[in-house]
Amino acid sequence: MIRRRFIQCDVFTSTPTKGNGLAVVIDGEGLSDAAMQDFAAWTNLAETTFLMPPRAVGADYKVRIFTPAREMLFAGHPTLGSCAAWLRSGATPKVPGVVRQECGIGIVDIDLSHPVPAFAAPETTVSPLADDKLEAIVSALGLAPDRILRTAQLSNGPEWQVIELASAADVLGADSSKIRYPRFLGIGLIGAHPAGAECDYEVRMLGASSGMSEDPVTGSLNAAIARWKYGSGQWQRPVTVAQGTCLGRSGRVSIRYDKTADIVWIGGRTCFLIDGTLTL
Structure with missing residues (x-):
């Protein structure tokens, strides 16, 4: 030693x-x-x-x-x-x-x-989120189906099951008490804050393999989401993400895209x- x-x-x-x-x-x-x-x-x-x-x-x-x-x-x-x-x-x-x-x-x-x-941000593989996985997550979190905007299965080393909700309030209001690893792994929620708010989006990461009920701030998840969003054209400008709010944290992730070099910076x-x- x-x-x-x-x-x-x-x-x-x-x-x-x-x-x-x-x-x-x-x-x-x-x-x-x-x-x-x-x-x-x-x-x-x-x-x-x-x-x-x-x-x-x-x-x-x-x-x-x-x-x-x-x-x-x-x-x-x-x-x-x-x-x-x-x-x-x-x-x-x-x-x-x-x-x-x-x-x-x-x-x-x-x-x-x-x-x-x-x-x-590493290269990210984007594929559809399987219906059975989505149904299990929606049921466990108590999400209203009409508040779901988009879903995706993302992989950039870790695997992510991502659900975009209609608002940051929907993300913060999701009941994570039934989400436990290893049944659920790498669940990402994202929703937009109102125009003019300090941050553009709210993100939560549930089902962490570390055994924590919720990860305070997750760079790899935000990297995967950013690759998905810029790659699909849904994001065009730099954004700021808040994470950890439900845990009393004030995580801030600054995200920008260099279109010429095709690099997403987290x-x-x-x-x-x-x-x-x-x-x-």
């Missing part, structure tokens, strides 16, 4: 404790899979990440992402939080203004040139709460 640099941060918020918490072990090289999984279970956060030297050509570092129960190929708030922690540790990217993070789905770019750091701020060492 050796002492390792450890940073705990809060992602997708400007206010500590109001976003989604993340534990980052800066020097994770040499830890076994079992040790990483055990530590992730011990932190009991939605995700814990371990940074190590890159294997892929051109990457700045490699990240492995663990929930308390399993390893993930990709996740959004661990991408931004790990990048912020890596930079805080004194590291610098090979290419100024962009960090190239290696993870289970390949290399993900993080753009540092704007006021809010943002990662490039942005969020990171606050640092703990910076020290641990023995693993």
Whole structure:
């Protein structure tokens, strides 16, 4: 066992404790899979990440992402939080203004040139949401069918069952008490706020594999939704998404689309709460 640099941060918020918490072990090289999984279970956060030297050509570092129960190929708030922690540790990217993070789905770019750091949303597969899945979700959440605008099955590493409702109020009013993993996994709700509101949309993520009843702020879900929305032409301009409201959080996700490069950027701020060492 050796002492390792450890940073705990809060992602997708400007206010500590109001976003989604993340534990980052800066020097994770040499830890076994079992040790990483055990530590992730011990932190009991939605995700814990371990940074190590890159294997892929051109990457700045490699990240492995663990929930308390399993390893993930990709996740959004661990991408931004790990990048912020890596930079805080004194590291610098090979290419100024962009960090190239290696993870289970390949290399993900993080753009540092704007006021809010943002990662490039991975390619997303869009397919119809199966009728039996939709019926089960609608029944469990007590949704009114006439309030459902669109549905989709999205995949960008994680799998998402997304339902767009008529309003943000519908999203916030959905009763999630019957939604439990593993029967339900990766349910995303989205609805628009009224014109002139602080945020354009409200998002909730239910059935989290971490075992939480609801995820506070979910970068990968927002990335999948954004790919779906811009790809279908439903979104044309930058949008701001609120998430975590039902949990007393104030998560904010900044989303923009570079049409020329066909890149959707998912942005969020990171606050640092703990910076020290641990023995693993």
